[in-house]
Amino acid sequence: MSLSLAAEDSFSLEESRFKQCCAEFIKHSQQIGDGWEWRSIKDSADGYMSKTQFQMKNGNTPSILRDSTKESDEQTLTHVEEALDDSQVAETCETSEVIRYEYHVLHSSSYQVPVLYFRACFLDGRLLTLDEIWEGIHECYQARLLEGPWDTITQQEHPLLGQPFFILHPCRTNEFMAPVLANSRRENRSINYIASWLSIVGPVVGLSLPLSYAKLVSEQNTEAD
């Protein structure tokens, strides 16, 4: 049961639905305190979703700054053993070890899919290189990424901010989204494209979504066939 090109096209995410899905996504994020927010460009209808999070260089989240839904308690506490309380985190951890990740979700008009832009810097402002970012990527995805890294993570100028970001290239997004969307259509269940998509691509770059997003469904049905 392979999908024809025409079928794949019908799973594209046009801008209005992109914004709608983002709005629902952010509403849920606010409910659970997950930190996503919408940033609009003034004098323009354009905008994107944005989230900032902090991680230790070894990939773990500093326990003080950790999203409370994360589960790796023991592991995290072991690595941040010297952090005694909130005020001491910045001093006891070497500043070179805490990394600030910024994630942006934009809409690609050429591919008609969302795109994940990200960058990371140390607390002193130094941007991480791609190699350094890869070190923080979940090991289960590293093997896949390393087989064709330049096809999947590229550096691009942020179309709205004009600053260099890394992106997970959108050219294959339709490929892995199509089965999920086809399935939802077949089962007559509406889903939130952004939540589904981000749950798949996020972990590749160190971003994970709390499980409650799984229950997020579109307020309206998916676009009529």
Add this chain to the structure above:
Amino acid sequence: MAEVEKQPSLSAQEGGRGECGEEPSDGGAAVGVAEPAPPSAGSPVTEEPAEDTKKKIDILLKAVGDTPIMKTKKWAVERTRTIQGLIDFIKKFLKLVASEQLFIYVNQSFAPSPDQEVGTLYECFGSDGKLVLHYCKSQAWG
């Protein structure tokens, strides 16, 4: 190995059995699963009597798209097994090549993080005593 297998923490179920019985799997595929160092690595999974459902949960695997369908769909899985562990297992079971990526979904649309434990997913999304997971193969990163 009539008793619960030493190695695999996955055991197959057949048919409409409601209980979490332990049986040898179809093609012996459960043997030799590479454990990705589960948190409770110290304790082997040998001691559970057949009726003990506390440490394992029932999972029903459903294929999405043109992904091959697994001959055995029902599995009893340790609660602490991670999604990544399950992905590795299914990939081996289906004999996928390295360039093929496998995704697992709850609610048919949401991919849990690779380090998410199935026990937690069962708590959140299980119903009728089982957790339904959809899996889909893709060459997304190729």
